[in-house]
Amino acid sequence: MSTLLLTRSQISELVTMSEVIDAVEKTFKGMGEGDVINPPKVHLDLGDGDSGLPYLAGMNAMPAYVGWQKIAGLKFIGGWENNPKKGLPYLSGMVLLVDPQDGRFLAVMDGTLITNLRTGAQASVALKYLIRNSKDPVIGLFGAGAQGRTQTLAACTTFNVKELRVYDVNPDASRAFAEEMTQKVNVPIQIMDRPEDVTKSCDAVISVTHAKNKFITNDMIERGVTLLPLGSFQECADGLILSVDKIIVDNVEQCMHRGALKAVVEAGKLDRGDIYATLGEIVAGKRAGRESAEERIICVTIGMGALDVAVASLVYQKALASGVGTTFPFV
Known part of the structure; x- marks a missing residue:
């Protein structure tokens, strides 16, 4: 029941943009064919809306199932408007991967780099069909x-x-x-x-x-x-x-x-x-x-969370093959 923990720097060494683009395109195709489940984001207002909270931030919970990889997961990510002034990144996020067959948490990893990579990739895939x-x-x-x-x-x-x-x-x-x-x-x-x-x-x-x-x-x-x-x-x-x-x-x-x-x-x-x-x-x-x-x-x-889960699954498989990451038994 050990879970693989992966850092941002490890992720950056494991995947290329070309691989991310390929995973994103396959996931969009899965969305069109109906074998990807992607509920709308759930937003937590931490001051970026009408909550009245002082943090000038908000977070999104983004669960998904990606059929072509047979993987489920969740990204939880937010943006803090004041962070750049503090020398901190605007985005802060994590991705959790789950085996849909038995509920084992396979991996927990940084979600900020994955978000940036897949956001670039999703635009590139769109332009492939629309430019x-x-x-x-x-x-x-x-x-x-x-x-x-x-x-x-x-x-x-x-x-x-x-x-x-x-x-x-x-x-x-x-x-x-x-x-x-x-x-x-x-x-x-x-x-x-x-x-x-x-x-x-x-x-x-x-x-x-x-x-x-x-x-x-x-x-x-x-x-x-x-x-x-x-x-x-x-x-x-x-x-x-x-x-x-x-x-x-x-x-x-x-x-x-x-x-x-x-x-x-x-x-x-x-x-x-x-x-x-x-x-x-x-x-x-x-x-x-x-x-x-x-x-x-x-x-x-x-x-969409499905894109993050798909890229995280790619990272996870490559980490296993390369022996990268730290395992941690949560139970």
């Missing part, structure tokens, strides 16, 4: 933090990216990002002074910010662009959301109540019938992805 130019795309990126880095790594793993344009509200963060990631991915990275400069003549725009001011407006997204607002924030203007040709989501239920679509749904301007497809349906071949070079597509992938 108009898969040969040498130009990609715009909002957010130069940890997830901006894994977005860049994943995109450059999947595509021969011609140019990456980045904007962050903190210019120092943009400069540090460009210096670090140019060396890692060997792709030209342009730092932009204004958000509207990021999106010009792009093939795709990825947003990984904490913004709530709907700064991505309708006139910023040109014909043929795929827009990916990731996470649970309010980055897209209502007019943009309501005017795109296709709205694609990772999980319909949670996207109705969180993230980019939340405000327009609550205002009665959008309902389930306006969702073109889930990304799982597209990866499984049940719905078409991009059908013309002119379509403006928004793909809202808030994030």
Whole structure:
């Protein structure tokens, strides 16, 4: 009944971004085929909502079963707005893996790196089916933090990216990002002074910010662009959301109540019938992805526990094969 314990540094040595992308794509396919169970996130308001608590934080519980791996698990993760000022990471999370046959807890591991890796991978998988130019795309990126880095790594793993344009509200963060990631991915990275400069003549725009001011407006997204607002924030203007040709989501239920679509749904301007497809349906071949070079597509992938469980299962299997990690008997 021993459980394998794995640290963030161990995880970073066990898997590559290419392997993470493969696991994420297989899990989306499983979602489309019905052999992945992924309930909507359960949110714990620690001050990021109406609870009145002083911590300026919130946590999500994200259970899932992944059929193609025959594994179950749970990620518990949260974000603390004041952490960067304290020199601490914004995200803090853990993943627990469970054998669905007998309830044994197989592994407990850091969830922050897994979250960043799979968030990069999920955008890369989406773009594989939705981007108009898969040969040498130009990609715009909002957010130069940890997830901006894994977005860049994943995109450059999947595509021969011609140019990456980045904007962050903190210019120092943009400069540090460009210096670090140019060396890692060997792709030209342009730092932009204004958000509207990021999106010009792009093939795709990825947003990984904490913004709530709907700064991505309708006139910023040109014909043929795929827009990916990731996470649970309010980055897209209502007019943009309501005017795109296709709205694609990772999980319909949670996207109705969180993230980019939340405000327009609550205002009665959008309902389930306006969702073109889930990304799982597209990866499984049940719905078409991009059908013309002119379509403006928004793909809202808030994030699913199934992706974290799938990547954690990959890490676990590789750790067993490599003899990495510490076992601990909880009973």
